[in-house]
Amino acid sequence: MSEYLYVGKNIPRTAEVDKVTGRAIYINDLKRPGMLYGKIKYSEYAHARIKHIDTSKAKKLPGVRAVITGYDIPDVRVGFLRDQTVLKKDKVRQFRDEVAAVAAISPEIAEEACDLIEVEYEELPGLFDPFEAMKEDAPLIHEVDARGRPIRTNILPLPWKFEAGDIEEGRKASAYIVKDSVETTWVNQCCMGTSGCIAEFDMNNNLTLYNQANVIFWDKRRIMEYFAQIGLKDSKVRIVNPIVGGSFGTKLDTDIYEFIAIQLALKTRRPVKILFTREEEFFALPPRQPAIFEIEQGCDKDGKLTFRWAKAILDNGAYTSWGATTPSVMMMPMSSLYRVPNVYFEAKCVYTNNIYCQAMRGYGNPQATFAVETSMDHLAEEAGIDPAELRLINCNHSGDVTPMRLKITSCGLEECIKGVKEKLDWDKKRGKRNGRGVGMASLIHVAGGARVYKSDGHGMIIKVDEHGHVDVMSGGTDQGQGSPTALAQIIAEALGFRPDDINLVFGDTAFGLWDAGTHASRHTFIAGNAALEACAKVKRQILELAVVELPKLIKHQIKRQKRKDPDFKEPDLDFSLIANPEDLDIRDRIVFSKKDPENPYFRTEVSNILREALHVGTGKSHVVVAEAFYDPPTEMLDREFKGNLSCTYAFGTTGVEVEVDEKTGEVKILQLYAAHDVGKAINPTLIKGQIYGAGYIGVGYGLTEEMKLEKGRVMNPNFLDYKMLTAKDNIPVTPMIIETDEKDGPYGAKGIGEPGLVPTAPAIANAVYDAIGVRINDLPITPEKVLKALKEKRKEK
Amino acid sequence: MIDYEYLKPKDLEEVFSLLKSYGERAVLIAGGTDVMVNIRNKKLAPEALISLRGLEDLAYVKKGEDGYHIGALATHRMLETSSLVQSELSALYDGASQVGSVQIRNVATVGGNICNAAPSADTASPLLALDAVAVLRGPGGSRKVPLTEFFTGPSQTVRASDEVLVEFEIPSEMGQFGSAYHKHSRRKAMDLPILGVAVSLKIEGEIIRDARIALSVAAPTPMRAMEAEAYLKGKKLSDDVLIEAGKIAANEASPRDSLRGKAWYRKEMIETFVPRMAHKALERLKNR
């Protein structure tokens, strides 16, 4: 009976039928009675002093209900480092700075009113290059910090420095050393659904915020902290998610537009909705941050890594969101991708007048892995070792404890590398330099939660009604990732119900218990483990009821049969076989005796038990409900940024074959194999979906996607000029699922949300080098860059 | 605020009278895939949209004794699915079939593509390379303008404000040319060309009898590379000759640096794709 009924099966995403038929209620569709529409007036300069704001014309426009500026609301700082106010009244530091906002009876009127707001500026010189911004005499972007103390540098006060072993010893032990500079640029998360929220207060000043947050409890906390400072400390806050059309990092932080909607709702006493246009999505949301690396690695004559040294500069933009913490994730590939004894890594986040940045799928890992893995290829060449071989020589293995003190449990990296190698026909295809080439890159990522907050827990409440319907109240959120289906499979399997019986309710702080959020590829792992705990309790309760109710049901049945058929011979039943909860089990909705599983008298639909237990006619009726809170046994990173922050780690390898048109510089992907150690595929179709999607975004990161900034302005805030790939581009991604059965994972599963993206770009870069012998070390690898590099190479000859 | 009247006249006479009464305040709209985008971006704020979609009889592709006729309201999808266009006006097939997406091609018209006069219009180079002539009709009658004289600048044409483009004529002898168009873009759908190259060739044995080379995004308007064409005429076909023609064409062009591509890169692509499209055109002639 160990065979699973639902785990490992390709159960369709039935919850998604509403989405594809247009019925699902996204923030776009959601309306509240009396609702107004908010619009934001943004800065016209990257850096300027605001001299005067005139809202009189806007206020006079019919249909306008409120116009607010920084003078109308409390002067309170918000954000990760509390380095900005909700509306800016003295100075603007980037083009997306919110200077004023309007609430009106229609979005069109609100927009027109924004146009009528007149702002007079005095332009200030801007800083658009982090290196310029780091210079001693550079003008300061911020004058004082959150506590009012003067700031003396544009470098953020974040101590991102990691050291393990001894770099000098490592150098000495090296037979080969390479040093490279690599660069990655801004990319947008490109969620299918644009951002938005509705803020609504009741007459007691309690707020309901309909928004897309993926960490609803942190969102609530940030808003409560804001409330405490604006005189609303007794207000209650409830966060409710509508259906969310993707997050990819954008919904990790509470964005400024949410505070603006709150202020407009307070001012008008009406629900206020702010919904972004696609252009705003590009210029007024924080993208993935660009990073510039210097990286040096060495190996001994056998190819064993001796050290890895790297420095990163991150363009933080004008304010700080979670993007500034991505170096903590960068440390993971830097210290722990492949076995490397001596590591040094430091990162500086620098204020500029560019757009400020935050999280995106992979959270710093794609940037750092691009540096590590292109450098690995370079090192392999220097050492005269096949790049796949170099990776195998230094491969991570189960049982390793890395310099960051990550404890590697299950580890399928070797299988991933070898699998990709074989699929690509690596040995035959590599090293031809004939315009076709192969390349690979690997990754490590958290896959069993990530203790970035002091609680990495997830609370789940499961109740089962007398119809046998299971309602699951998860404190987590559904961003469209598919985990509702995976969780339904886990719960169905663990309870002995069917996935169709399971109804998941997400994204509501009033119903859910604490959850640290749908991020860090943690949801299936953490919520899955919470589900197992809750299911064990629920199942126990049902079986305890069954011990009482099943014999009664059997006796009723026999009575009924006797009434129908006087000759009916009463069976000889041994009721001791169903006397204890331990004697019973549930499978596929049927309660049965473990010791006599085929006995039809000892089998009944679980709903029969639940109904009998509820409708008892005495004061002893029962309902079934249980809650579980799972917080993984992991550690916060210590002061040196060491500690086992995740229960387990994901590994994977992407291998690509490319063809480079040497006359146009175009790179065509002929094959892309993405092998991922997923622990156990709860639902292989869903896993493949994650790998395809992440692979596509990874190819975009490698080849086409970039936000083009000119003096701080986003020049391509639309899908015409932001080259996200389309279905027509037909990238031949082939997922390869490697199962390692993670002991701590629910049914052996690990996280897979982010990994697919991480090694894609460096694999492409390495394949391009194999094809044409030029290394493009800054992303994206555009035809212009390739052609230019080829021309330079020809000149050198 | 976006607010306009939508008028849908039944025939050209009604279009002319509406154009007269509204003057500058009205804009003609066919598929609307440029007009609506411009309204949304606040580049246009017309009081009235005069739709041409009532003029259903202007949506056609046909071949007569006197050549090919393509109605201004023919959609890109019509061109793409026309076997006549595919086999005899192949460059136009290449251009039309790569506009936007199927959804866009179902509504967007070839007349709108040309009247919008973007330097990147995907049917402009193909039509130029096929010697197309635009037929404009106004209240006073019709006039014919060779496409080479049609564009006067980015978004500017010789069309008078009271005129409607009714059709394109392509001389029947162009049926003897092989033609091909390359849209050089980063994506396979929903993209505009960084550069477009259309080549049409007529060949006798090994001798190039006649040639047209047209370029998009290579100058303020779609253009013909006449010097390169002249160079090719009468030459014996060879790779070197085609490469040389590419170089000449690149020299004739005056592309600019823009967000979408650098001038040097565009010139390189002209050099690269003039020979490639010539080969493709010849290949198609052979397979007819």
Ligand SMILES: Cc1cc2nc3c(=O)[nH]c(=O)nc-3n(C[C@H](O)[C@H](O)[C@H](O)COP(=O)(O)OP(=O)(O)OC[C@H]3O[C@@H](n4cnc5c(N)ncnc54)[C@H](O)[C@@H]3O)c2cc1C
């Ligand atoms: C998502 C998207 C993708 C696109 N992709 C491409 C692409 O890949 N390649 C490309 O070239 N273009 C592309 N376009 C632009 C556009 O679709 C084309 O230019 C299209 O051919 C315009 O035709 P239309 O019928 O929609 O023109 P409309 O928008 O109706 O009109 C365009 C202009 O022409 C005028 N006009 C139209 N018909 C006539 C007429 N008969 N007589 C006089 N004036 C007229 C209008 O007044 C207007 O100025 C794209 C547009 C969108 C929205």
